[in-house]
Amino acid sequence: MARNRTPQDKAEVSGRTTINPGRFEGRRTPPGKRPLGEPYLKMTDAQKEVWEECRAEMPWLHSAHRLLLRQACVLAARMDTDPEFGVSATQALSSILSKLGATPVDETKVMHGDGEEEDPADRFFSRPN
Secondary structure, eight states: OOOOOOOHHHHHHHTHHHHOHHHHTTOOOOTTOOBOOSOOTTSOHHHHHHHHHHHHHOTTOBGGGHHHHHHHHHHHHHHHHOTTOOHHHHHHHHHHHHHTTOSHHHHTTSOOOOSOOOOTTHHHHSOOO
């Protein structure tokens, strides 16, 4: 079975576009893509906390991911409070996180920086906007 295509934004964050530029040449992202935005109004405080955590940890998410992320937030918040959170719910959460690119396997593919502090001279030598 063929692998799923890596979204353009995730490929850029993970460095895949630099490592294998030919694979992403000519690939287009959907026009008018909007940012992820704020959590849904009817979400609980616990679900909103999960939303903010996901927004910080997965910068490639955008408005098209909102509904799937909402499902992940509902399940993740329930996992902390429901003693009957079973195998089926765990598998559903794992599947959703995989679709969002947030599994431990995907984390190893995203470049997080090398831990070096920012060089003050970079502001003089970097390219302008």
